[in-house]
Amino acid sequence: MSGLPKASGLRSLFGPEGLLPWLQRNTLVVLILLLVVFIGAVDFAKPGTVNSVWLSNTLLFAAPLGILAAGQTMVMLTGGIDLSVVSVATGSAFLMTTLTLRIGDGWSVVVGLALGIVVGLINGVGVAVLRVQPLVMTLGTGLMTQGVIIVYSQRILASRSVVPDIIHVLGSGRFAEIIPFDLFVWAPIAALVISGLRWSGFGRLVYAIGDNLEACQLAGVRVWRVLLVDYAICGLLAAIAGMLLVGNTNSADLGLAETYLLPSVASVIIGGTSIFGGRGGYEGSIIGALILTVLNGVLTLVDSPEPVKQILYGGIIFALAAVYTRLTD
Amino acid sequence: MNSAANLLEARDIAKRFGSVVALRSASLSVRPGEVHALMGANGAGKSTLVKILTGVFPPDRGTIAINDAGRSFRSPAEARAAGIVSVYQDPALVPDLTVADNMRLADVASSAVRRWLEALGVENLRFDAFVRDLPYPILRLIDLARALAPDPLILLLDEITAALPADLSERVFQVVRHWRQRGHSVIFISHRMAEVAALCDRATVLRDGVVVGVTDIAPGSEERIVSLMLGQSTTTAGARDAAAAGAALVSTDGTPALEVRGLRCGHWVNDVSFSLRGGEVLGVAALEGQGQQELFDCIAGVRRFDSGEIFAGGKALTLRHPADAIAGGLVLVPANRLQALLQQRSIRENVALPAFRDISRWGPIPLRRERERVAAAVRRLRIDTRAESELRRLSGGNQQKVVIARWLANGFETLLCFDATRGIDIGTKHQIYALVRELAASGSAVLLFTSELTEIPLACDRAIVLFGGRIVDEIPASAADEGTLLRAAHGLGSPVEPKRTTLEPEEQPIPDARAAMARPGLAERARGLVARYPTLFGMPALLIAFLAATVVIHPNFDSFDAQSLAMAALPLAFAAAAQALIVISGGIDLSIGSVMAVSNVLAARTMEYAGFGQALGLAVLILCAGALVGAINGLLVVVSRVPDVIVTLSTGFIWGGVALLILEKPGGGAPDTFLALATGTLFTPWLSNSIILLAASLAIVWIPLRRSKLGLRIYAVGSDRTAAFRSGVNVARSRFLAYVFGGLFSSIGGLGLTMTTGIGSPRSGVLYTLSGLAAVVIGGVSLVGGRGGIFGPVVAAFVLTLIPADLIFMNIDPNFGQVIQGTLIVLVVMLGGFFTLARSRK
Secondary structure (H helix, E strand, O other), X not given: OOOOOOOOHHHHHHOOXXXXXXXXXXXXXXXXXXXXXXXXXXXXXXXXXXXXXXXHHHHHHHHHHHHHHHHHHHHHHOOOOOOOXXXXXXHHHHHHHHHHHHHHHHHHHHHHHHHXXXXXXXXXXXXXXXXXXXXXXXXXXXXXXXXXXHHHHHHOOOOXXXXXXXXXXXXXXXXXXXXXXXXXXXXXXXXXXXXHHHHEXXXXXXXXXXXXXXXHHHXXXXXXXHHHHHHHHHHHXXXXXXXXXXXXXXXXXXXXXXXXXXXXXXXXXXXXXXXXXXXXXXXXXXXXXXXXHHHHHHHHHOOOOHHHHHHHHHHXXXXXXXXXXXXXX | OOOOOOXXXXXXXXXXXXXXXXXXXXXXXXXXXXXXXXXXXXXXXXXXXXXXXXXXXXXXXEEEEEOOEEEOOOOHHHHHHHOEEEEOOOXXXXXXXXXXXXXXXXXXXXXXXXXXXXXXXXXOOOOOOEHHHOOHHHHHHHHHHHHXXXXXXXXXXXXXXXXXXXXXXXXXXXXXXXHHHOOOEEEEEOOOHHHHHHHOOEEEEEEOOEEEEEEEOOOOHHHHHHHHHHOOOOOHHHHHHHHHHOOOOOOOOOOOOEEEEEEEEOOOEEEEEEEEOOOOEEEEEOOOOOOHHHHHHHXXXXXXXXXEEEEEOOEEOOOOOHHHXXXXXEEEEOOOHHHHOOOOOOHHHHHHHHHHOOHHHOOEOOHHHHHHXXXXXXXXXXXXXXXXOOHHHOOHHHHHHHHHHHHHHHOOOEEEEEOOOOOOOHHHHHHXXXXXXXXXXXXXXXXXXXXXXXXXXXXXXXXXXXEOOEEEEXXXXXXXXXXXXXXXXXXXXXXXXXXXXXOOHHHOOOHXXXXXXXXXOHHHHHHHHHHHOHHHHHHHHHHHHHHHHHHHHOOOOOHHHHHHHHHHHHHHHHHHHHHHHHHHOOOOOOOHHHHHHHHHHHHHHHOOOOOHHHHHHHHHHHHHHHHHHHHHHHHHHHHHOOOHHHHHHHHHHHHHHHHHHHOOOOEOOOOHHHHHHHHXXXXXXXXXXXXXXXXXXXXXXXXXXXXXXXXXXXXXXXXXXXXXXXXXXXXXXXXXXXXXXXXXXXXXXXXXXXXXXXXXXXXXXXHHHXXXXXXXXXXXXXXXXOOOOOHHHHHHHHHHHHHHHXXXXXXXOOOHHHHHHHHHHHHHHXXXXXXXHHHHHO
């Protein structure tokens, strides 16, 4: 990281040694600034809101989005995208809650996670082996998964659905009233993803494939293996996110993760990962997820009708992405 | 020719990109009737100057004057209007359009192009052939002919002979000389000194963004030009001495490092056998397209071969993937560095890449060991690491060194160097050859192909000559002067002057061009039609199959069912049409459903108490609103440079919110007479008005659009944006207009929703975005863009609507419909991917 800029006059602000290029190279700083601005906006909208309880709530709600964004980051770094994450999240959560009474807490979690891995592997086979475009492939598997879950939900109408205790605690409990338990899931995942992307051979390959797939093949890399594992991990992470969500709401609902698709992609874009791959990282996506969660909170506080909130949400996300694209061009 | 005024006068041109200065101050004067060479090493600023002269981007400073009139260009189209046209290394032809359409796109008369093509020796070219089906040298000539046709004042040729066989190159030179005689001028860029010496009158030399000299071309001026480019005096003799200093240490033990026996691959490689020992540098000499590329690809594991064996260190290799070759110690340095390098990553990541190919290496990276190994390789190659953070900041020569550094760090037995010095400045070239000799001296084996025959003796111990996919000669380095090599490379027996000779066109193998030029028979034409438009035949077949199945499942299928089906499919058909149009332009729109909802609720809200006439008027207004919404989408996509996925996901939210603002809950209505436009039956109970409405809309909007210039531009932009831009298309405007028309179709779909449901519902559009996309994919339109039509997706929409209907008839849970829809998409694309893969394996 370069030293701090000398900002004397407007010329040096935008010149080669000035503030703007420094910001371009250190986009994480920009993001954190944005986050602070948004938190400030919350306090402005309703003074006194920002306190430890609010912080705790925000982190609680940000964690599932953050975990979805982790998988999405890993996939987008290879130049792909995963539109099936919300169907997988909902599906895994639903599957888990409906099986708890039949096979017990532990096994129901395992089956839920397995669904994520299976869908991820199907995505991987399509994208990695058959070279199908990720957008289309994951669109298809998303629809497929959603449909399967809907049909399944009608079959098991009779039986009850129960959220396993451990999931409920993780999804909505707090440690010492302040620290949400789901952070204990998010933090290790974040650490693994960040360190993996930076310091593991697999991480290097993810970036390399996103940058130039052909170069990887010429260097002897069997690209399909990496992509297969990558999409499987994304599916697994989506399943985990879904479980945390249902742990929070404590009721299995087919629309559980519905509103998370755009935010999961937006967090990653805002966070600095290029949609074409080869550049970016999860650190930015974390801040992106936090920004979007705070934004959501702001809109909830602002007393306006649902449609206006929706318009504002879409508009602000677009504005953030636009600013970000300009900055990193 | 001695007129005082210069045809082109560029003064003091400067250009920087961020902190990188590409041109400091470059001036260029071209006289009328002159062939002027523009010389310079990689990174000297040549290509930047060329792009400024031809309008790709404006200079930061400086003036350009043509015939003493000051000009400034903001686009290639403007430069062309002023009389400057360039022919780049990549033909500016859109692959998914025909030759004729490409000419139309650039506003060039096909007849003029045809005449120039004949002058260039290409006769009877089928102008209705798709560009993607034609061989590369032919495309370059078409590009050239298209540049010549509008009679420009100045022709800019960038490495025009790079991929041309000798006889075609000679024709190009004849055309250039003819051009000069007419008082027009040519700016000629080439790394081949012999060509420059033979063709050009003067040369301007660039170095580090400044002009360092302008010299007349006379015998002996080559040395002066080279020293100007390098900034110091270097002779090829000196380089040869430096190279010879690394004495060849050919290993005398039995096993060759690489042995190839009886290799055959398609029609390119015909029974090649040779062997290569450790410590030896074996050169491959060949003219363009004699099979050397395929030979190297086979040995490197990039391409499957038909028969033959490859041995590395005595062990037979099964090569299915480059990893297999690398495991055998065979590593490839390709001609095109872009193929091998990660542009956005650092030097270190580029060099270390092969280390992770084994799953066992996916874990934590041994960072210190990596750093040391990379540093050692970088040091040995003397790579300029000033701009370490991103590889793309390095010059071409340094980038190529990184490729070699990668293999130094990874370890290898045999280095396969394929034209590794193509397009690289002379200084770096000599460094690379010196390195090759060093590697051989330390025991490695090197197989080296270079397109510059003079360079063979610089690095090689002996050379094999490839002609028509066969080895026709083997020459020791001492005898490998250019004349001997050229003679052998032409497959000729008699001595030949070391200058390019004109050969009869029949002697050069251009098999594919023959096929493109012959007139096909009727059966072949029919087959070609089906192959070219598979969806035109496939989709209706699929629909008929589904309809047949429906009738079988539900024998009581009556006209009422037919009407219901048509009405249910109508909105989806329009959603599919909208999406198809945008996808063809190379974009995507995830807000289509929301736009439909807006249209739907607007209609239901305003038409509730209206009469038929009023409703029609309102409908027209709503269509305009739809186009406006599409325009906003398009504007945001084009101006903000945010990827269209993100833009339209966001605007989908916005339009959805707008729909909710207009109508909070399902309600409203429209006059029955208006509804009847979709629900009624004008002619027969079997033909719902919906079908008539659909057909009419498509006929009025799509068919004229498809045939128009704008339609051509939309396809061009989706197929190859760069080629379209260079052909003079305003890319931004074309993409924008695609979104406008998409918005129009979406709003018709929304009106269709109003007509078929009778009410407005703000959340009505939710399913149509993704279902429309599904219809597009199943309907055979590639998401890549540039191909396909609206017909397939519209028919697919009907198929997709039939599925839940059939399920209901079969008393199966209609929710399975979604499962089937998703599965259908997955199956269709996976099958498509599978077939493409199988075809490419051939």
